[in-house]
Amino acid sequence: MNIMSLLNRLVPGNTGLAADSFISGLGIMFGFIKRVFGMGGEEAAPIKGGSSSPDVQVISAPVVAVRKASPVVLLRDEIIDARTRIAGYRFSARRPDSEQVADASATLEILTANNVAAFAARRLALIPLSQDDWTQHDYTPLIGPMTTFLLALPDGTKVSDDWNAVAAAIHGAGARIALAAGDIVTHRQTILEHADYLLLDFSALSLSSLEVLLRSLRQEKPGLELIADKVRRWPEHRYCVSHGIAYCLGSFTTEPDEEQQAKEIGQSQLVLIEMLNQLRKDAELADIAQIAKRDPGVIVKVMAMANSPMVGLAQPVTSIDQAIMVLGREQLYRWLSIGMFRAGAASPRDEVLLELALARGRFLELLGQEKHSKLECDEFFLLGLLSLLDSLLGLPMSAVVGKLNLLPALSEALLNSSGPLARYLMLSIAVEKGRVQNVARLADELGYSLEAIESASVEAIGWAEEAVNLTK
Structure with a gap:
């Protein structure tokens, strides 16, 4: 697919929003960026006998009404990496009429329907399951390069041969294993032997206890990757990153960052806003090119867009004027719109x-x-x-x-x-x-x-x- 058709999929329309400031410029661009989830019976007719037989009424067994299970809702918890990007999701499934996690069959069905294996070719897919879930169902359709099963450890202190066999089978099928650090006291050796990832409950550990645990784990299993769960604030995420925790889960992603200062408008953002406004007013592309020339960073960005291999030009463009003509109004607007988030001191x-x-x-x-x-x-x-x-x-x-x-x-x-x-x-x-x-x-x-x-x-x-x- 070339870049033009891809961009046309991404952004089909326009919001018609007026703008007179940085934030209104952002508002305008949003309109242009555009592209979990499913009886009765008939009474039996009398069977007529032959001429010498009386009519016989066959009575059918009563039909039992079967209550159809409510649809399953697939939940996705963002997994944020040390670069503050969405690295994947922790998947689970629930029914709306219950606070409990859906049964393994329903969960497996909806995960398969959502092609989690293909997702796991790009991002981490963390899927909770038990020993019995693995032995009673076929989870191999979910396995991609980054599929990781959060395998529940036994309740007691002893790990059975059957559990060890399941862990070996998961690894043998090409998936990875995450284990919960809450079991680190009773199952430390098992965790060190089988875990590719360790899930830490950030809210349950004091910082001093967490740091002691991290130091010991690095010595005992340097390749073990750590995931902090129940992270609620952006400063907690930064703390985890600074202590070598690879991933974080929690409600912090959409929470305000109390350490963040209100952003100032940079020169590149001002130029982008004016270009976006002029595009909306149907200004001449030559005039828009003149606005771009006010900022070298914008020139570099727009020319890189036009010279992208996805555009497929036979010869590279050598000027901002050419780049804007090649991209055209719709493609230029869409590129600049997303670029607004990355301009200035992001x-x-x-x-x-x-x-x-x-x-x-x-x-x-x-x-x-x-x-x-x-x-x-x-x-x-x-x-x-x-x-x-x-x-x-x-x-x-x-x-x-x-x-x-x-x-x-x-x-x-x-x-x-x-x-x-x-x-x-x-x-x-x-x-x-x-x-x-x-x-x-x-x-x-x-x-x-x-x-x-x-x-x-x-x-x-x-x-x-x-x-x-x-x-x-």
């Missing part, structure tokens, strides 16, 4: 927020396509994107919305969680955070099946990953 966490925001926006847009106009779908997309802009900029949402010329319904949803769009935003957040009962309730209120929710979620996550990687 924070490492911006990439996580960008991908999550893109996924929210695309998820809402996909849901909207079933029942709403294209213009309304554009607003749904913008709603998802803007919902994380306060975290991105380190500003209160009221300050963000105050700079944007938004429709009242968008402002109400972002500021007060009220109005006709609020439930859509709540649904996207519930899906992202794995709040299964909220997902089921909101989907029902808005008239969507859980199958439709899952389908939109899968496509949105894949699209957001593709969009972010496009301009790296």
